[in-house]
Amino acid sequence: MTKLRENDNLVGYVFASPFILGFLIFTVYPIFSSLYYSFTDYNLFEAPRWIGFDNYDKMFTGDDKYWKSIKVTFTYVLGSVPLRLAFALAVAMMLNKAVKGIGLYRSAYYLPSLIGGSVAVSIMWTQIFGDKGLLNSALGLIGIHTETSWIGSPGTAIWTLIALSVWQFGSSMLIFLAGLKNIPASYYEAASVDGAGGVRKFFQITLPLLSPIILFNLIMQTISAFMTFTPAYIISRGEGGPLDSTLLYSLYLYRRAFQFYEMGYASAMAWVMLILIGLIALVLFQTSKYWVHYETKGGR
Secondary structure (H helix, E strand, O other): OHHHHHHHHHHHHHHHHHHOOOHHHHHHHHHOOOOOHHHHHHHOOOOOOOOOOOOHHHHOOOOOHHHHHHHHHHHHHHHHHHHHHHHHHHHHHHHOOOOOOOHHHHHHHHHHHOOOOOOHHHHHHHHHHHOOOHHHHHHHHOOOOOOOOOOOOOOOOOHHHHHHHHHHHHHHHHHHHHHHOOOHHHHHHHHHHOOOOOHHHHHHHHHHHHHHHHHHHHHHHHHHHOOOHHHHHHHOOOOOOOOOOOOOOOHHHHHHHOOOOOOOHHHHHHHHHHHHHHHHHHHHHHHHHHHOOEHHEEEE
């Protein structure tokens, strides 16, 4: 019996070995390698040279562009995440109705998320928000004539990236829609009997019961926003311009690593970003006990 069980375990290890090897080679090893490189001067062509905390010291005290990228990234995260979640929830509530062809509508609204962050859409975005783009043409139709290059102006360029982010609301919308489906209709019927209107039902039934879903979407979208790279790279042609107004953290990290060949410095940036995202996720989890409603725990 014992020998048979050992054979079963061996077969399990054999089948699991591709995943285990892949995890060790492509995840664990790069993680610890980047931690080591963050304490070195490494340019890809020469052996890394140990320099201790110099990369971190330079990052925090001698690199103005680093702090600029921090500012741009937080502007992007604080602007895009709430707007995307609000838009996703609004659309999910519209699609949570039993009307003819609702499946087609849901597919149509999810479609932008499949292509939203692609290179092609980013290029299309440069055409829409350019000085001769679709936005200025639309404004001209209502009497507002301007040749502003929204994507080429330091004051508005980051907001074009935020608009592109909001456009990719499909994944959050589907999760919100699943959450709305789990709210019993009897709650709304009882509220109607008590004379509650739509606004009161939303704030006293929908939002509390949907709060665990909101927390999940908030954390996932916040992490995703901090890692945004492709749109900023395409729209600014890899420079983070104009005047560093779209220099997201991930883009600056990429430039340090693959344009300036400062792999040690880029590794240090990556670890700081990892710690920063971890702290923000921890704060969101810790504060969730004040606003997330769990029915299984008596409310909170």
